[in-house]
Amino acid sequence: MSSTIVGASVRTRVRIPLTFxxxxxxTAEAITFDGLADGREHLAMILGDPDLGAVPLVRLHSECLTGDVFGSARCDCGPQLREAVERITDTGGILLYLRQEGRDIGLYNKLDAYALQDSGLDTYQANTELGFDEDARDYTAAAQMLVALGVDRVDLLTNNPDKVRQLTGLGITVRDTLPTGVHATPSNLGYLRAKAEHTGHTIRLAG
Structure with a gap:
């Protein structure tokens, strides 16, 4: 088990039926934690029937109120969450729901960034114009959660190479990386193109 991060512990386990x-x-087993490095209320959702001893399929999903809850078409977060839940349920694994709204700049700042995007900036330029990093997310808590669940090897469901780099640096072995589908709409095409071209997300866009 990884010794590169400070330990966290499981706080509560409770089963929750989910309907999209x-x-x-x-049905998910929702798990809360004590001792997470950033002190936030992140959740692990155990889905399907994970095979003990097997390498689980894992998704690190950053909270997106506008996309996950209200179905905003300006991003692909809601469809990615829906896809991940079904794929992980089918194989057995873990969805980590991380409270990192707007690549960790917060909801109000994310909406400020949207306003800047409407004036012509891309999603990364808007963040830096507001004085933030392009992507401020730190996945230390995610690694702590996995270790607390007895997991130090994963197959990662992601298009984002930074998640692989950070987890690996924190002592989690990423055996394989599986991309999500491409959930493109007329409203999010520029957003997806920026992710693919600027930060190397594995998103194949037509044209």
Whole structure:
């Protein structure tokens, strides 16, 4: 088990039935933690029937109120969350729901960044114009959560190479990386293109 990060511990386990707007339903075991490095209320959701001893499929999903809850088409967060829940349920694994709104700049600042994007900046330029890093997310707490669950090897469901780099640096072995689908709309095409071109996300866009 990794010794590169300070330990966290499981606080509560509770089963929650989940139903999405399209009718898909499953059951998750929601897990909370004590001792996370950033002090935030991140959640682990155990989905499906993980095979003890096998390498689980894991998704690090950063909270997006506008996309996850209200179905905003300006990003692909809501569809990625829906896809991840079903894929992880099918194989058995873990979804880490991380309280990192707006690549960790917060909800109000994210909406300020949207206003700047409407004036012509891309999603990364808008963050830096507001005085933030392009991507301020730190995945130390995610690694702590995995270690607390007895996991130090994962197959990672992501398009974001920084998640792989950070988890690896924190002592979690990423055996394989599986991309999510491409959830493009007329409203988020520029956002997806910026992620692919600027930070190397594995998103294949037509044209």
């Amino acid at each position: 707007a399209d009718g898909y339903s499953t």
